[in-house]
Amino acid sequence: MSMIEFHDVEKYYGKFHALYHINLTVEKGEVVTIIGPSGSGKSTLLRTINGLERISSGQLIVNNFDLADKKTDMNRTRKNVGMVFQHFNLYANKSVLDNITLGPRLVLKESKDKAEEEARALLDLVGLSEKAKSMPNQLSGGQQQRIAIARSLAMKPQAILFDEPTSALDPEMIGDVLNVMKKIAEQGMTMIVVTHEMGFAEEVGDRVVFMDNGHILEDSKDVRSFFEKPKDERAQEFLSKVINH
Amino acid sequence: MWTIFTNNFGMFMEGLGYTLGASLLSLFFSLIIGTIFALLQINPSRTARIFGRIYVEFFRNVPLLVITMFFYVVIPRLGIPLSGFAAGSIGLTLYTSAFIAETVRAGIQSVDPGQMEAARSNGMTYVQAMRYIILPQAIKITVPPLGNQFINLVKNSSVLAFVAGFDLMYQGNLIASTTFETTTTYAIVGILYLIITLPMSYGMTYLDHRWSGRNTREEA
Numbered sequence: 001m002s003m004i005e006f007h008d009v010e011k012y013y014g015k016f017h018a019l020y021h022i023n024l025t026v027e028k029g030e031v032v033t034i035i036g037p038s039g040s041g042k043s044t045l046l047r048t049i050n051g052l053e054r055i056s057s058g059q060l061i062v063n064n065f066d067l068a069d070k071k072t073d074m075n076r077t078r079k080n081v082g083m084v085f086q087h088f089n090l091y092a093n094k095s096v097l098d099n100i101t102l103g104p105r106l107v108l109k110e111s112k113d114k115a116e117e118e119a120r121a122l123l124d125l126v127g128l129s130e131k132a133k134s135m136p137n138q139l140s141g142g143q144q145q146r147i148a149i150a151r152s153l154a155m156k157p158q159a160i161l162f163d164e165p166t167s168a169l170d171p172e173m174i175g176d177v178l179n180v181m182k183k184i185a186e187q188g189m190t191m192i193v194v195t196h197e198m199g200f201a202e203e204v205g206d207r208v209v210f211m212d213n214g215h216i217l218e219d220s221k222d223v224r225s226f227f228e229k230p231k232d233e234r235a236q237e238f239l240s241k242v243i244n245h
Numbered sequence: 246m247w248t249i250f251t252n253n254f255g256m257f258m259e260g261l262g263y264t265l266g267a268s269l270l271s272l273f274f275s276l277i278i279g280t281i282f283a284l285l286q287i288n289p290s291r292t293a294r295i296f297g298r299i300y301v302e303f304f305r306n307v308p309l310l311v312i313t314m315f316f317y318v319v320i321p322r323l324g325i326p327l328s329g330f331a332a333g334s335i336g337l338t339l340y341t342s343a344f345i346a347e348t349v350r351a352g353i354q355s356v357d358p359g360q361m362e363a364a365r366s367n368g369m370t371y372v373q374a375m376r377y378i379i380l381p382q383a384i385k386i387t388v389p390p391l392g393n394q395f396i397n398l399v400k401n402s403s404v405l406a407f408v409a410g411f412d413l414m415y416q417g418n419l420i421a422s423t424t425f426e427t428t429t430t431y432a433i434v435g436i437l438y439l440i441i442t443l444p445m446s447y448g449m450t451y452l453d454h455r456w457s458g459r460n461t462r463e464e465a
């Protein structure tokens with residue numbers, strides 16, 4: 001059964017048409033990367049999946065919940081889908097450990113001990129065990145992003161959405177974050193990753209989606225030949241620009 | 246000066262007590278009411294926002310004395326007896342709550358919206374996100390302006406003097422009119438107000454320093 005299904009989805013911000021008849025199906029365990037120029041609707045697409053934005057028409061099914069249906073409990077849907085943001089958004093008033101355990105304790109009703117035990121295992125996974133007691137503003141960007149990934153993993157989600165997770169990072173920190181993401185992908189997590197890291201898209205992605213001006217212009221499971229030569233002209237143009245820079 | 250003070254010590258102390266009492270009562274209730282109206286003003290529901298806005302604009306823009314007189318004169322005519330102290334405290338509470346609502350709303354809105362999005366994506370409900378993530382951060386931002394509101398509240402409590410509320414100002418008026426020592430009497434009244442407000446002022450500065458020393462948000 002598919003994890004995420006868009007059927008003829010349209011999204012408007014007021015009068016502005018942000019997404020045009022989106023059709024996209026993501027299978028369980030798939031790693032889909034989304035690329036495209038700024039303003040093409042990549043973030044909007046991700047944000048509809050966890051209900052941060054509502055779709056205007058069409059059908060969007062996430063983990064068997066119909067998100068277009070007003071009766072669907074968005075809180076229940078969000079529990080199953082994690083999100084990692086460009087600017088990390090760690091809770092500024094909570095320690096690293098509390099950032100990770102708060103969701104499981106409040107939402108999954110886990111005991112403090114259990115949540116902390118799991119959090120320590122996740123800190124180990126992202127290589128930051130010694131930072132449990134730190135506050136977010138004491139960490140580098142790359143460290144904050146790895147904690148943000150641990151925080152979303154702690155909810156044991158069915159899928160994780162990444163919105164340009166490395167775009168705000170200094171170059172020397174990008175590798176650490178991508179390595180963690182690769183590890184998670186290898187463990188079979190369903191992932192949708194908006195990124196400008198073409199190397200990651202090619203190496204880790206099972207599939208690449210190219211967006212421009214609110215349209216999905218190309219959706220390819222043959223990632224290698226996409227990066228050799230995309231079929232869509234604007235995708236060709238976009239790739240030549242990114243790669244030559 | 247000293248003799249005026251010692252001769253009327255009982256009245257000054259009674260006034261101080263009523264002023265403190267009205268201030269503390271109003272502080273407590275205006276904090277609660279103000280926070281509720283701050284939350285209404287940023288509520289996803291439009292009706293709630295409009296309702297919150299009307300309340301705040303009304304009580305912020307009507308003179309405190311008018312609100313107080315309404316409770317002292319009009320409400321008792323409707324068959325609900327209110328003492329001057331009660332009418333004054335209610336007036337103070339409603340008036341101050343409108344300013345607190347504005348201060349708290351500004352505090353909440355200055356928290357990075359990414360915090361709310363992260364909390365919602367983390368599975369929390371709107372109320373949980375507010376309670377555990379947004380409000381704790383907003384309160385720290387809000388402390389210095391709230392401190393000013395509290396100091397204003399103590400000073401504004403002198404409105405009780407107009408409605409026979411037995412506060413410091415009321416007692417001062419009485420003492421001045423019986424002893425004719427107006428300058429000295431009002432000087433003592435002023436000093437007694439300062440004894441309440443100055444420690445508050447320093448306390449707020451201290452809290453502000455202590456809180457802003459850690460847990461500050463890093464600008465992205």
Ligand SMILES: Nc1ncnc2c1ncn2[C@@H]1O[C@H](COP(=O)(O)OP(=O)(O)O)[C@@H](O)[C@H]1O
Nearest residue numbers: 013016018036037038039040041042043044045
């Ligand atoms: N909340 C919003 N209100 C109005 N317009 C928006 C909003 N969010 C995004 N947009 C617009 O929608 C378009 C797509 O934005 P976005 O999804 O952020 O693109 P991307 O992530 O690909 O850069 C842009 O033109 C942007 O200005």
Ligand SMILES: [Mg+2]
Nearest residue numbers: 042043044163
């Ligand atoms: Mg974006």
